Structure formats: structure tokens, C-alpha cells
Amino acid sequence: MSDITNESSNIEATDRFLSVCIEQMQIVPKTSDKLFTQTAFNNAIKEFVVAEAKYTRRCIEELKATD
16 A cells, blocks of 8 residues: 555656746746756656656566565
């Protein structure tokens, strides 16, 4: 049951992070700063996506190993 709780917590944290990114992008004025801010957020989002994919693969491998 703790795996489900951890998974839900992780999803909620990712959702909050993405919401903050979107809110911040709406605040940043339309200048070259916005491009740099967007690039930073894109890199951070990429890290989240890659980490989630690695975690999911590890969980699937563990489930297959227990079968």
C-alpha cells in the first residue's frame, strides 16, 4: 500500500511543479527573459519525465522478477 501512497505523492508533486511553471510563464513579460525562463522550465520538466520513466521501468522490472 505504501507504493501506491508514494506514487500518488509523486504525481501530486509533479502536478504542483508543472502548475507553478505555467503560472510563472504567465507572469514573465514577453522579452528575451521569457525565452530563458521557458528553457529552464523545459529542462526541469524533461528531468521529471525522464525520472518518472526510469522509476516506472524499475517498478515493472521488479514486478516481472517476482513472477
